[in-house]
Amino acid sequence: xxxxxxxxxxxxxxxxxxxxxxxxxxxxxxxxxxxxxxxxxxxxxxxxxxxxxxxxxxxxxxxxxxxxxxxxxxxxxxxxxxxxxxxxxxxxxxxxxxxxxxxxxxxxxxxxxxxxxxxxxxxxxxxxxxxxxxxxxxxxxxxxxxxxxxxxxxxxxxxxxxxxxxxxxxxxxxxxxxxxxxxxxxxxxxxxxxxxxxxxxxxxxxxxxxxxxxxxxxxxxxxxxxxxxxxxxxxxxxxxxxxxxxxxxxxxxxxxxxxxxxxxxxxxxxxxxxxxxxxxxxxxxxxxxxxxxxxxxxxxxxxxxxxxxxxxxxxxxxxxxxxxxxxxxxxxxxxxxxxxxxxxxxxxxxxxxxxxxxxxxxxxxxxxxxxxxxxxxxxxxxxxxxxxxxxxxxxxxxxxxxxx
Amino acid sequence: xxxxxxxxxxxxxxxxxxxxxxxxxxxxxxxxxxxxxxxxxxxxxxxxxxxxxxxxxxxxxxxxxxxxxxxxxxxxxxxxxxxxxxxxxxxxxxxxxxxxxxxxxxxxxxxxxxxxxxxxxxxxxxxxxxxxxxxxxxxxxxxxxxxxxxxxxxxxxxxxxxxxxxxxxxxxxxxxxxxxxxxxxxxxxxxxxxxxxxxxxxxxxxxxxxxxxxxxxxxxxxxxxxxxxxxxxxxxxxxxxxxxxxxxxxxxxxxxxxxxxxxxxxxxxxxxxxxxxxxxxxxxxxxxxxxxxxxxxxxxxxxxxxxxxxxxxxxxxxxxxxxxxxxxxxxxxxxxxxxxxxxxxxxxxxxxxxxxxx
Amino acid sequence: xxxxxxxxxxxxxxxxxxxxxxxxxxxxxxxxxxxxxxxxxxxxxxxxxxxxxxxxxxxxxxxxxxxxxxxxxxxxxxxxxxxxxxxxxxxxxxxxxxxxxxxxxxxxxxxxxxxxxxxxxxxxxxxxxx
Numbered sequence: 001x002x003x004x005x006x007x008x009x010x011x012x013x014x015x016x017x018x019x020x021x022x023x024x025x026x027x028x029x030x031x032x033x034x035x036x037x038x039x040x041x042x043x044x045x046x047x048x049x050x051x052x053x054x055x056x057x058x059x060x061x062x063x064x065x066x067x068x069x070x071x072x073x074x075x076x077x078x079x080x081x082x083x084x085x086x087x088x089x090x091x092x093x094x095x096x097x098x099x100x101x102x103x104x105x106x107x108x109x110x111x112x113x114x115x116x117x118x119x120x121x122x123x124x125x126x127x128x129x130x131x132x133x134x135x136x137x138x139x140x141x142x143x144x145x146x147x148x149x150x151x152x153x154x155x156x157x158x159x160x161x162x163x164x165x166x167x168x169x170x171x172x173x174x175x176x177x178x179x180x181x182x183x184x185x186x187x188x189x190x191x192x193x194x195x196x197x198x199x200x201x202x203x204x205x206x207x208x209x210x211x212x213x214x215x216x217x218x219x220x221x222x223x224x225x226x227x228x229x230x231x232x233x234x235x236x237x238x239x240x241x242x243x244x245x246x247x248x249x250x251x252x253x254x255x256x257x258x259x260x261x262x263x264x265x266x267x268x269x270x271x272x273x274x275x276x277x278x279x280x281x282x283x284x285x286x287x288x289x290x291x292x293x294x295x296x297x298x299x300x301x302x303x304x305x306x307x308x309x310x311x312x313x314x315x316x317x318x319x320x321x322x323x324x325x326x327x328x329x330x331x332x333x334x335x336x337x338x339x340x341x342x343x344x345x346x347x348x349x350x351x352x353x354x355x356x357x358x359x360x361x362x363x364x365x366x367x368x369x370x371x372x373x374x375x376x377x378x379x380x381x382x383x384x385x386x387x388x389x390x391x392x393x394x395x396x397x398x399x400x401x402x403x404x
Numbered sequence: 405x406x407x408x409x410x411x412x413x414x415x416x417x418x419x420x421x422x423x424x425x426x427x428x429x430x431x432x433x434x435x436x437x438x439x440x441x442x443x444x445x446x447x448x449x450x451x452x453x454x455x456x457x458x459x460x461x462x463x464x465x466x467x468x469x470x471x472x473x474x475x476x477x478x479x480x481x482x483x484x485x486x487x488x489x490x491x492x493x494x495x496x497x498x499x500x501x502x503x504x505x506x507x508x509x510x511x512x513x514x515x516x517x518x519x520x521x522x523x524x525x526x527x528x529x530x531x532x533x534x535x536x537x538x539x540x541x542x543x544x545x546x547x548x549x550x551x552x553x554x555x556x557x558x559x560x561x562x563x564x565x566x567x568x569x570x571x572x573x574x575x576x577x578x579x580x581x582x583x584x585x586x587x588x589x590x591x592x593x594x595x596x597x598x599x600x601x602x603x604x605x606x607x608x609x610x611x612x613x614x615x616x617x618x619x620x621x622x623x624x625x626x627x628x629x630x631x632x633x634x635x636x637x638x639x640x641x642x643x644x645x646x647x648x649x650x651x652x653x654x655x656x657x658x659x660x661x662x663x664x665x666x667x668x669x670x671x672x673x674x675x676x677x678x679x680x681x682x683x684x685x686x687x688x689x690x691x692x693x694x695x696x697x698x699x700x701x702x703x704x705x706x707x708x709x710x711x712x713x714x715x716x717x718x719x720x721x722x723x724x725x726x727x728x729x730x731x732x733x734x735x736x737x738x739x740x741x742x743x744x745x746x747x748x749x750x751x752x753x754x755x756x757x758x759x760x761x762x
Numbered sequence: 763x764x765x766x767x768x769x770x771x772x773x774x775x776x777x778x779x780x781x782x783x784x785x786x787x788x789x790x791x792x793x794x795x796x797x798x799x800x801x802x803x804x805x806x807x808x809x810x811x812x813x814x815x816x817x818x819x820x821x822x823x824x825x826x827x828x829x830x831x832x833x834x835x836x837x838x839x840x841x842x843x844x845x846x847x848x849x850x851x852x853x854x855x856x857x858x859x860x861x862x863x864x865x866x867x868x869x870x871x872x873x874x875x876x877x878x879x880x881x882x883x884x885x886x887x888x889x890x891x892x
């Protein structure tokens with residue numbers, strides 16, 4: 001312990017600190033947001049988080065958009081796991097109108113959502129590696145994120161901002177080569193994840209960098225209303241998939257990995273553990289799909305689900321619904337609904353108020369990143385500058401989700 | 405024309421060759437680094453410029469020459485200019501004392517003449533390297549300070565603290581070796597490691613000083629600012645640090661000098677611990693081939709060792725994460741320095757009580 | 763025979779003459795590089811281009827402020843200990859001649875060195891997280 005013999009005056013030269021801007025364009029901020037950091041040598045005294053650099057007013061835009069056209073907005077929240085956002089929104093609508101989707105759609109959604117979770121966690125964990133200086137594991141797992149993107153591509157035609165699925169199901173059935181890609185992924189992925197863990201998990205330098213960095217207690221994390229891997233790293237086993245199951249998650253058997261210290265290393269371990277669990281969930285979903293009628297991929301909900309194009313030209317009813325859906329003239333029942341899914345980053349909630357019109361009266365996204373980022377100062381103040389950078393990547397702040 | 409004019413001429417030629425070679429090796433180290441990284445990361449690496457991308461360093465260098473030279477407004481301009489020059493200058497100076505090969509004899513009209521493949525065999529030998537390398541730190545310091553940028557300044561101060569911290573352990577780890585050799589001259593140290601197997605024991609110093617070698621190697625990583633000790637230019641924290649504000653060839657000189665330093669320190673490592681240009685059965689080879697060819701083979705052997713070390717530096721860089729700054733200082737001060745002291749004392753005791761044949 | 767005889771000696775200051783040659787040639791190479799890049803590059807200065815990088819926004823305050831004192835503590839410790847390390851060099855070179863007596867003397871020196879070293883570490887000079 002260094003004793004402090006001299007008490008410095010408040011504004012003396014000796015006490016002057018350096019103000020560093022970590023962001024908006026800084027390699028440590030993955031995306032556009034800003035940290036105004038007061039540092040004293042290597043130590044971070046405090047940091048002031050600034051958001052809003054890519055605020056696109058999605059909640060306001062959504063008030064002018066028909067329900068089916070809000071899905072592309074949700075893509076741009078957490079763009080590392082866009083399908084979860086899409087399905088979350090679809091399920092919110094289904095909850096509001098009381099639409100039951102077939103089991104097969106649930107399982108298909110589960111497969112895609114868990115793939116998306118794997119993609120999200122792969123990015124986050126490998127970027128912790130990049131920020132500690134280990135670039136190689138990042139390139140290994142990125143090839144496998146690419147394979148997940150190819151699976152999305154086969155289903156919906158796009159890769160990053162997927163706009164996958166429709167209200168009531170999927171826009172089309174999974175093609176055969178996509179099934180092949182899914183099975184290939186399932187065959188190859190465990191070896192890759194194992195290799196990734198071998199490279200980082202027990203690496204002495206990586207452990208030294210991560211253990212104890214950016215720690216937060218369970219109590220404080222709950223007070224900040226943190227969710228997802230960052231909360232579970234502190235030891236609280238809250239997972240939306242278990243506590244308020246959606247999309248038939250209650251039929252699956254999986255564990256919730258939890259940490260204890262709530263530091264960067266625990267977050268890393270929790271995310272790695274979740275990837276293994278996601279893998280198991282996909283396996284179970286694939287098993288459950290066997291023997292199901294493989295022609296079902298959407299609910300029979302003519303009001304929300306676009307009819308076949310051939311029917312539009314031949315059937316009156318199909319033409320009417322086609323027109324109403326495309327022009328966004330489907331009125332929803334008035335009411336209030338909150339639906340949340342376990343996003344890549346935590347509880348992603350949709351709070352929707354409908355006044356019975358064709359657009360939401362008010363829509364709010366509960367964006368986990370926004371919540372984590374508020375706690376950033378508490379995590380890094382008093383620690384070292386390098387810790388702050390690693391902490392920032394470990395809480396996985398994604399600018400799109402931060403600013404909505 | 406006297407024979408000593410030839411000496412000067414000979415030295416000038418040697419210096420030009422060595423400087424050209426170190427720059428060439430440095431240039432191709434950048435290519436090798438990218439290829440090694442590519443192989444390790446399942447990528448292809450540079451491919452377009454020439455076969456296997458072999459012309460890539462030339463393209464990169466040429467590009468840097470034709471880039472705009474930007475000197476920030478509130479920088480201290482002449483120091484900003486001086487810093488990269490100083491950094492690369494010191495890195496070009498260190499090669500002076502490395503013995504690249506054994507002497508060879510030229511039979512001319514004026515009689516036989518021995519040519520040394522070493523620029524200067526000065527009596528302080530390895531201390532010269534330390535001295536010049538410490539001046540190199542000024543290049544980083546000046547570059548970081550003159551930029552008047554917070555990241556650069558932080559990086560420069562980190563670099564300085566790191567360099568001086570590891571210089572202690574570097575110096576200490578070498579003392580045990582010097583006890584063995586009893587000289588500072590690199591030439592003598594190499595000659596002592598003649599061949600590979602001396603009937604009873606391995607001649608290379610690595611086998612006598614394994615711990616000293618490990619400490620020296622770790623310290624070399626730190627002195628070179630290579631991963632896992634690349635705190636000063638940690639791209640995720642400080643945006644490349646002290647050369648953040650540099651552009652054009654001034655940036656190139658910083659990067660280039662680091663590769664030259666890597667080349668030279670590989671050569672120093674090979675010379676001190678891995679027998680320099682010595683190789684097994686060298687006596688038989690020497691008897692079989694003419695003196696000039698033998699010298700060339702020796703230079704080739706040293707180069708092979710150097711390339712081995714350079715590749716090792718690269719493998720480590722693309723494998724390990726980076727230390728945190730306090731961990732780095734702690735490793736240097738609380739682990740390597742005591743270890744080096746311990747190594748020194750044990751070496752001294754062992755030599756005195758077991759191998760003192762006087 | 764000639765004026766350059768002193769160059770041939772490997773002892774004394776003469777052995778440094780080739781270093782001087784290297785110094786001149788290296789200096790020339792570096793000057794050439796600096797000059798070339800100065801001549802060859804385009805020169806279109808604009809005000810924004812010459813601003814310091816500060817993560818894309820305006821710089822807050824000056825960079826040249828007093829930095830954390832920890833770095834300077836490391837520097838001062840280096841000066842202290844490096845002087846002691848330098849003392850080891852002449853000893854190491856003459857190690858065999860000095861024999862057991864010299865070794866005991868150095869053992870004492872190392873003991874003093876370690877005392878100072880332990881004091882510094884215990885005092886927390888290298889603790890960055892307080």
